[in-house]
Amino acid sequence: xxxxxxxxxxxxxxxxxxxxxxxxxxxxxxxxxxxxxxxxxxxxxxxxxxxxxxxxxxxxxxxxxxxxxxxxxxxxxxxxxxxxxxxxxxxxxxxxxxxxxxxxxxxxxxxxxxxxxxxxxxxxxxxxxxxxxxxxxxxxxxxxxxxxxxxxxxxxxxxxxxxxxxxxxxxxxxxxxxxxxxxxxxxxxxxxxxxxxxxxxxxxxxxxxxxxxxxxxxxxxxxxxxxxxxxxxxxxxxxxxxxxxxxxxxxxxxxxxxxxxxxxxxxxxxxxxxxxxxxxxxxxxxxxxxxxxxxxxxxxxxxxxxxxxxxxxxxxxxxxxxxxxxxxxxxxxxxxxxxxxxxxxxxxxxxxxxxxxxxxxxxxxxxxxxxxxxxxxxxxxxxxxxxxxxxxxxxxxxxxxxxxxxxxxxxxxxxxxxxxxxxxxxxxxxxxxxxxxxxxxxxxxxxxxxxxxxxxxxxxxxxxxxxxxxxxxxxxxxxxxxxxxxxxxxxxxxxxxxxxxxxxxxxxxxxxxxxxxxxxxxxxxxxxxxxxxxxxxxxxxxxxxxxxxxxxxxxxxxxxxxxxxxxxxxxxxxxxxxxxxxxxxxxxxxxxxxxxxxxxxxxxxxxxxxxxxxxxxxxxxxxxxxxxxxxxxxxxxxxxxxxxxxxxxxxxxxxxxxxxxxxxxxxxxxxxxxxxxxxxxxx
Numbered sequence: 252x253x254x255x256x257x258x259x260x261x262x263x264x265x266x267x268x269x270x271x272x273x274x275x276x277x278x279x280x281x282x283x284x285x286x287x288x289x290x291x292x293x294x295x296x297x298x299x300x301x302x303x304x305x306x307x308x309x310x311x312x313x314x315x316x317x318x319x320x321x322x323x324x325x326x327x328x329x330x331x332x333x334x335x336x337x338x339x340x341x342x343x344x345x346x347x348x349x350x351x352x353x354x355x356x357x358x359x360x361x362x363x364x365x366x367x368x369x370x371x372x373x374x375x376x377x378x379x380x381x382x383x384x385x386x387x388x389x390x391x392x393x394x395x396x397x398x399x400x401x402x403x404x405x406x407x408x409x410x411x412x413x414x415x416x417x418x419x420x421x422x423x424x425x426x427x428x429x430x431x432x433x434x435x436x437x438x439x440x441x442x443x444x445x446x447x448x449x450x451x452x453x454x455x456x457x458x459x460x461x462x463x464x465x466x467x468x469x470x471x472x473x474x475x476x477x478x479x480x481x482x483x484x485x486x487x488x489x490x491x492x493x494x495x496x497x498x499x500x501x502x503x504x505x506x507x508x509x510x511x512x513x514x515x516x517x518x519x520x521x522x523x524x525x526x527x528x529x530x531x532x533x534x535x536x537x538x539x540x541x542x543x544x545x546x547x548x549x550x551x552x553x554x555x556x557x558x559x560x561x562x563x564x565x566x567x568x569x570x571x572x573x574x575x576x577x578x579x580x581x582x583x584x585x586x587x588x589x590x591x592x593x594x595x596x597x598x599x600x601x602x603x604x605x606x607x608x609x610x611x612x613x614x615x616x617x618x619x620x621x622x623x624x625x626x627x628x629x630x631x632x633x634x635x636x637x638x639x640x641x642x643x644x645x646x647x648x649x650x651x652x653x654x655x656x657x658x659x660x661x662x663x664x665x666x667x668x669x670x671x672x673x674x675x676x677x678x679x680x681x682x683x684x685x686x687x688x689x690x691x692x693x694x695x696x697x698x699x700x701x702x703x704x705x706x707x708x709x710x711x712x713x714x715x716x717x718x719x720x721x722x723x724x725x726x727x728x729x730x731x732x733x734x735x736x737x738x739x740x741x742x743x744x745x746x747x748x749x750x751x752x753x754x755x756x757x758x759x760x761x762x763x764x765x766x767x768x769x770x771x772x773x774x775x776x777x778x779x780x781x782x783x784x785x786x787x788x789x790x791x792x793x794x795x796x797x798x799x800x801x802x803x804x805x806x807x808x809x810x811x812x813x814x815x816x817x818x819x820x821x822x823x824x825x826x827x828x829x830x831x832x833x834x835x836x837x838x839x840x841x842x843x844x845x846x847x848x849x850x851x852x853x854x855x856x857x858x859x860x861x862x863x864x865x866x867x868x869x870x871x872x873x874x875x876x877x878x879x880x881x882x883x884x885x886x887x888x889x890x891x892x893x894x895x896x897x898x899x900x901x902x903x904x905x906x907x908x909x910x911x912x913x914x915x916x917x918x919x920x921x922x923x924x925x926x927x928x929x930x931x932x933x934x
Contacts, residue, residue, distance in 0.1 A: 275309075277308035277310050277311075278308070279582050279583040280346060280582045281346060281347050281349055281350060281351070281582070282295055282346050282349070283349050285346075288305050288306045290305075291305065293384065293391040293392065294385075294386070295346045295384065296343060296345050296391060296392075297343075297344040297346070298396060299341055299342055299344055300341075301344075302344040306582075310344070310580070311584050312334045312335055312338060312342075312580060312585075312586065313583070313585045314333075314334035314337075315354045315355075315573065315591070316354060317354065317355070317591055318334075318575050318586075321573050321575065321592075322572075324572045325419075325550075325560050325562055325572055326539070326550055327419060327549055327550025327551060328419055328420070328550070328575070329419075329420065331575055337416065337420070337575060337576045337586075338577075338578060338580065338586055339412040339415040340412070340413040340414035341396055341413050341414065341415075342578050342579065343392070343393070343578055343580070344580055344581070344582060345579050345580070345581055345582075345587060345926060345928065345929055346581075347581055347929045348909075348926075348929065349907065350908065352581070352589035352907065352929060352931030353589065353931055353933060354585075354591070355932070356590050356591060356592075356931070356932035357590070357592045358375070358590045358593045358615075358906075358932070359593075359613045360375075360595045360596070360614065360615065360616070361595075361597075361598050361607060361608070361612070361613045361616055362595055362596070362597055362598075363597065363598070363599050363619060363785065363786055364597050364599055364786065364787055365534075365597065366531075366534060366787070367756075367785065367790075368618050368758045368786065369533045369618075370917055370921060371615070371922070372595050373485060373533055374921035374927070375558075375559075375922050376557040376558045376571065376927075376928075377557060377923050378393055378394050378487075378558070379393055379481050379484070380393060380395040380409050380481045380488050381393050381394075381395060381398060381478060381481050381482045382482050382920075382923050383924045385910065385924045385925050385926075387913050387914065387919055387924060390478055394411070394415075394488075394489070394556060395409040395410060395411060395412075396411060396412050396464075397410040398410070400478070404470070404473040404477075404867075405469065405471075405472065405473055406467055406469055407467070407478060408461075408466070408467045408468075409428070410464060410465055411425060412464070413464055415556075415578055417494075417555065417556060417576065418554045418555045418556070418557075418575070419491075419494070419549075419550065419576075420576060421491065421493045421494070421554065423556060424463040424464070425462065425464065425465060426460055427489045427490060427491060427492050428458060428460075428488060428489045429458040429460050430492035430496055430499075431487070431488060431489045432449070432456070432488075434499050434501055434502060435490055435522075436449050436530075437455060438499075438501075440519055441519070444840065446530065446815075447815055447816050448477075448486070448815035448817075451471050451474045452472050452864070453861070455471070456468050456470050456471065457469045473865045474864050474865060475813055475864075475867060475868070476810060476813025476864055477814055478814075479811055479813060480814030480815060483810075483811055483918065483919055483920050483923075484815075485530065485532070486530040486531075487532065487556075491554045494525075494553055494554050495525060495553060498510055498518040498519075498521040498522055498525075499518055499522065500518050500519075503518070506518030513547035514547060524537055524538055525538070525552070525553045532555075532557075536551065536552050536564040537564075538551045539563060540564060540565065555574060556574075557574060558574055558577050558579075558927075559572060559573060559574060559592075560572055567596065567597060568594065568597050569595045570592060570593065570594050571592060571593040571594075571595070573588050573590065581929060587928040587929060588927075588928045588929075588930075589928075589929070590930065590931060590932060599785050601619065601624075601762075604619065605624050605627055605628065608628060608635075608637070608901055609627065609630075609631035609635055611635040611903060614902065614903050614905070614932065615900075615901065615906060615922075616900075616901040616902075617898065617899070617912075617915050619758040620898065620899045620900070621760075621761035621763075621899075622641070622687065622689065622691065622761070622896055622897065622898060623688075623761050623762075624761075624899065625899050636903065636904050637902060638902055638903075638904055640900045640902075640911050640912065641897045641899055641900075642897055642898060642899075642900055642911065642913070642914055642915050643897050643898075643913070643914050644895065644896065644897055644914060645701050645806050645916035645917075645918045645919075646701065646805055646806040646916065646917075647695060647697070647701070647804060647805070647806055647896070648683075648764050648805075649697045649803065649804065649805040649829060650674075650678075650753075650768060650800060650801070650802050650891045651800065651801045651802075651890045651891065652665035652670075652671060652674070652799070652801075652831065653665060653800070653833075654666050654831060654835070654889070655796060655831075655846075655847050656799065660743045660744070660745050660747055663744070664749075667730050668887060669727075669729055670726070670730050670732075671887075671891065672715050672726055673722075673723040673727045673775065674772060674777070675696075675715040675716065675891045676719045676720075676722050677720060677772055677775045677777075678716075678768055678891070678893060679718045679767065679771050680694035680716055680718065680894055681718065682767055683764055683767050683893055683894050684894045687761060687763040687764050687894075688894055688897075691897055692896030694716050694893070694894050695712050695716070695892050695895045696711060696714045696715065696716050696891075696892045697805060697890040697891065698881050698884070698892075699806065699807065699812070699818045699880070699881065699884055699885075700807065700808070700809055700812060700877070701806035701807065701808065704868075704877060706873075706874035706875075707877070707878065707881050708878065708881070708882075711881050711886070715888065716892070720775055723775045724775055724776070727775060727776065727777070732744060734776055739776065740776050740777070740778040741775075741776040741777060748778075749777065750780060751777060751778065752779075752781075752800070753765060753768075753769060753779060753780065753799070753802060754783075754789055754798060755781060755782075755783060755789065755802050755803075756803075759789070759802065759804060760802055760803060760804060764894075765781050766781065768893065769781045790826055790827065793831075793833075794826060795833075796833040796834065798831075802829070803829035805828070805829045806895075806918070807918055809868055811918055812860075812864075813863070813864050813868060814864075816857075818860075818884075819856045819857070819880055820836075820839070820856070820857050820860060821835035821839060822836040823889065829890070831890070832849070832853075832889075834846045835847055835849040835853060839857070852883045852887055855879075855883055856883050859876050859879050859880050859883075860876075863876040863877060897915075900912055905932050905933055905934050906931075906932060907930065907932070907933050908929045908930050908931060912925060
C-alpha cells in the first residue's frame with residue numbers, strides 16, 4: 252500500500268511538473284535571437300499551436316493599453332471586449348526581427364496625392380490570404396491559416412482562422428470570400444470588366460464554401476500563378492458580406508429600400524460610396540467627409556482585416572487607427588500592430604517631399620524616390636537621424652510610342668518598326684547610367700520579365716541598345732522623315748511638323764533620365780519636349796489616348812506574370828502603369844466592333860500568354876512559350892528599355908524592426924514581405 256501511495260505521488264508530481272513547464276512564460280524570441288526554439292513550417296512565423304509546441308509554453312495575450320481610446324476613433328465601432336475574445340482562436344504568431352516592440356506613436360508617411368504614390372503606405376497595413384516571405388521565394392500563409400493546390404492546379408483551397416473577426420468585431424468566414432468574388436468582382440454593375448488576374452484564360456472561376464473556415468477556388472483551366480497573385484496583388488480576396496451584402500440586391504432583396512432609407516438612390520449607390528469593389532483600397536472615403544450621410548449607415552468606412560482602419564480622409568491626407576481585432580500577435584503574445592496611428596500627408600512636389608524627408612518628417616519612404624535624390628538624402632542623414640538603403644529594383648525605365656495615337660500620321664510613324672529601332676539606337680544609355688545612376692546601373696532592353704528567366708535569349712537584352720546615331724539617322728531617313736525646311740528637325744513623311752511631347756511624373760521615372768532621352772532624340776532631328784506633371788494628370792492623359800510617348804518604370808517577375816497577363820495584352824498594363832495601345836485594347840474588348848485591330852504579333856502574344864499561364868514554370872513547354880513572348884514583344888520594341896538600376900529606401904532610425912529590403916518594388920507589394928505590423932517607433 253505504501254509503495255502504491257508513493258507511485259501515485261510521483262505520478263502526480265510528474266504531471267504537475269509537466270503542466271507547469273507547459274504553462275511557463277513563452278520565450279520572446281526574435282529572428283536575431285531564436286533562443287534555441289526551432290523554426291516553424293514557414294519562415295519567421297508560426298501558427299499558435301505550432302509555436303507553443305516548439306517553445307514548450309502557453310502563450311498569454313496582451314493588448315495595446317490605448318486600444319479602447321483608439322477604437323473610439325473608428326466610426327461605427329462599439330465598445331471592446333478583452334483581447335482574448337478579439338483575436339482569433341488561431342492567431343498568426345509573428346517573430347519580430349530584432350525586438351519585442353513597444354506600443355504607441357504615429358507612423359508618418361508622405362504620398363503624392365489621393366491615389367498617387369500611395370501604395371507604399373497601403374502595403375504597410377495590407378493583408379491577403381498569403382504573402383511572399385522576405386526571401387521573395389517562399390509563399391507563406393497570412394490571412395489564411397493554410398493553402399493547398401490539387402495536382403493539376405485547377406483547385407486552390409484556403410483554410411481560414413477560427414474566430415477571425417473584421418475590424419468591427421463581426422466574424423470573418425468563407426462566405427466573405429465568395430461574396431467578394433461573385434457579388435463584387437464579377438458583378439458588371441460594379442466592375443464593367445473583371446480584372447484579368449481574377450479570371451483564367453478570360454473565363455470566370457467558381458468559389459465553393461466548404462465550411463465556415465474553408466473556401467475553394469475552382470479554375471476552368473490550370474493557373475499556377477493564381478497563388479502568387481494573391482501574394483502580391485493589392486486586390487484583397489475578401490469583403491465584409493455582413494456589411495456590404497445588406498446593400499447588394501442579389502444578397503438582400505430589401506437592399507434598395509435600405510439604401511433609400513439612408514438617403515441613397517439604391518443599394519449600388521451605397522456600394523459605390525463604400526468603394527465596395529474591395530480591390531483598390533485607396534480611393535477617398537466620402538462618408539468620412541460627409542458625416543450627415545453616415546447617420547443611417549453602419550459606419551463611415553467598410554470594416555477591414557488590415558492592421559489599420561481609415562478614420563479621417565481630407566484633401567490634405569488621411570489618418571488610420573490600429574485595428575483592435577487584428578489577427579497577429581508577437582512571440583510574447585502582444586497583439587499587433589504596435590503603432591497606434593498612421594498619418595498620410597499629400598505632397599505632390601518631388602523637391603518638397605525630399606526636403607521633408609531630410610527634415611525627418613516621415614518614418615519611411617521608398618515609392619517615388621529615385622537614385623538621383625540619394626546624394627541630397629545622404630547629406631542630411633546624420634543630422635536627420637535616418638538611413639538610406641540602396642537596394643536592387645525589379646523595374647527599369649521604359650519609353651514607348653502610342654501605337655494607337657489619335658493623329659493618324661503620327662500613328663503611321665509610331666507603328667513603323669524602323670522608327671522605333673531608330674529611337675532606341677539614338678538613346679545614350681551609358682550617359683544615363685553615368686549621370687543619373689552614378690554608374691550603378693546596367694543598360695538593358697525591355698523584355699518584360701525581371702529578374703530575367705533562363706528562357707530569355709541574351710540577344711534580346713542587348714537588342715538595339717548600342718548608341719549609334721548614324722544608324723538611327725539612316726533608319727529615320729528610310730522612314731521618310733526629312734528636315735524639309737532646314738530648321739534642324741525632321742518632319743513626318745507627309746511633310747507635317749512633328750514634335751514629341753513627353754509628359755512624365757517623378758513617381759514613375761526621374762527627371763534626369765527623361766531629360767537625357769529627350770536630348771538624344773533631339774540630336775537625331777526628332778523634336779522632343781518634356782514636361783513634369785502629376786501622376787493623376789499623366790494617368791488620365793494616358794488612359795484617354797492623348798500621349799505621344801508613355802514613360803514609366805516597367806517589368807515583372809515571372810511568378811507575377813503567371814498570375815496576370817497584362818504585360819502582354821493590350822493596352823499592356825493597368826491604369827496605374829505604363830501602357831500605349833488603348834485602341835488595340837478597345838478592339839479586343841469589343842470583339843472587333845470598335846477600336847483598332849492589333850497586328851498579328853500582338854494577337855500571337857495574347858494566345859501565348861494565355862497558354863503560358865496554364866503551364867508549370869521551367870518546363871520545356873513553358874520555356875518555349877515564354878521565349879516566343881519575348882521575341883514578339885522585344886523584337887517589335889513596343890517598349891524601349893533604358894537602364895536597370897537600384898533604388899533608395901528611406902527610414903528613420905527610430906523605426907525599429909526594420910530590415911534591409913531584397914528589392915524596392917511595387918511588384919512584391921513594397922513592404923508586404925517585410926511584415927510592417929511588427930515595426931515600432933522608439934525615439
